[in-house]
Amino acid sequence: MPTHYLNQNQSYWDQQAAQDSPWSQPVSDELVLNAKNGIWDVHLMPSPIDKNWLGDIQGKKILCLASAGGQQAPILAAAGAIVTVLDISEGQLKKDQDIAEKHQLTLTTVQGNMNDLSQFADESFDLVFHPISNLYVPNVNPVWQECFRVLKTNGRLLASFYNPIVFVDDRDALLRQKGLLKPTYKIPFSDIRDLPKDLLQQKIDKGESLVFGHSLTDLIGGQTKAGFLIKDFIEEFAPHARFLIDDYLPTFIATYAIKLD
Numbered sequence: 547m548p549t550h551y552l553n554q555n556q557s558y559w560d561q562q563a564a565q566d567s568p569w570s571q572p573v574s575d576e577l578v579l580n581a582k583n584g585i586w587d588v589h590l591m592p593s594p595i596d597k598n599w600l601g602d603i604q605g606k607k608i609l610c611l612a613s614a615g616g617q618q619a620p621i622l623a624a625a626g627a628i629v630t631v632l633d634i635s636e637g638q639l640k641k642d643q644d645i646a647e648k649h650q651l652t653l654t655t656v657q658g659n660m661n662d663l664s665q666f667a668d669e670s671f672d673l674v675f676h677p678i679s680n681l682y683v684p685n686v687n688p689v690w691q692e693c694f695r696v697l698k699t700n701g702r703l704l705a706s707f708y709n710p711i712v713f714v715d716d717r718d719a720l721l722r723q724k725g726l727l728k729p730t731y732k733i734p735f736s737d738i739r740d741l742p743k744d745l746l747q748q749k750i751d752k753g754e755s756l757v758f759g760h761s762l763t764d765l766i767g768g769q770t771k772a773g774f775l776i777k778d779f780i781e782e783f784a785p786h787a788r789f790l791i792d793d794y795l796p797t798f799i800a801t802y803a804i805k806l807d
Contacts (some may be wrong), residue, residue, distance in 0.1 A: 551738060551756045552659060555682045556634045558755040563615070563637030572616025572641045578649050581624035588618045590677050590706045591798050592785045599704055599778065599802045603627040606672040609696065611689075612660040612679035616641030622675070623651035630671070632656045632663070634682075661688035669698045676705040678798070681757045684736060686764050690772040697805045703774060706800040709781070710735070712789050713759030722790050735759030766801065774803035 563570040580586060587594035604626040610619040614633030619642050623629040629652065631642050639655040646653035658665060660676075661683050674693045680686045686707075693703050716730035731740050737749065737756045749756065769776060781796035791797065 559635035
């Protein structure tokens with residue numbers, strides 16, 4: 547077993563980057579050029595984000611948190627923002643670096659852990675863009691606390707995450723073929739703590755990521771405890787069902803939160 551879950555997850559995402567997995571395929575030159583001309587979208591959820599959530603990003607400092615891979619950050623930079631990308635995977639960060647160099651974008655990459663932003667000063671950013679990734683850390687509350695610290699007053703936190711119900715089922719393929727769910731795990735869920743030892747070892751041996759299913763109390767209530775006001779909230783169905791439950795309720799959740807005085 548790795549000395550730390552971060553090592554396993556870093557290795558997993560470096561591998562995904564090397565294999566050009568769907569979340570490691572940079573946006574096209576055409577999309578970057580369109581963004582420079584004011585025609586663009588970015589994704590916090592399967593559908594493009596409501597630009598009212600983003601507000602005017604011209605000249606604004608944006609932290610793309612745990613969202614490397616050459617997809618959101620280059621578009622935001624091409625659209626006029628000053629972008630910093632923090633991610634644990636150097637392979638994923640290189641995707642952003644390559645596009646930034648090719649198109650001369652104002653984009654900086656930083657390798658690091660999403661729940662430790664100590665390399666950034668207080669009130670460094672106008673907006674934090676944090677698409678689904680906090681399932682890779684065992685405690686999401688430090689993420690919200692650090693986001694609050696590095697945001698300026700009236701700064702925005704746009705975050706998305708899975709409905710924790712996706713972590714409850716044991717994901718038995720034979721049961722799924724019969725349209726059956728078998729609730730097995732409680733929330734909060736941890737691969738490290740809750741998986742049978744043989745299944746956990748299989749994930750580690752295969753180089754798969756280690757994931758954590760957080761409670762809604764931590765995913766949403768944790769933001770308010772950190773000091774945020776949640777201004778808007780949306781849910782969305784998965785475009786391609788990975789779990790049986792995806793067919794019955796929207797398992798993607800996104801929040802728009804503000805750091806007030």
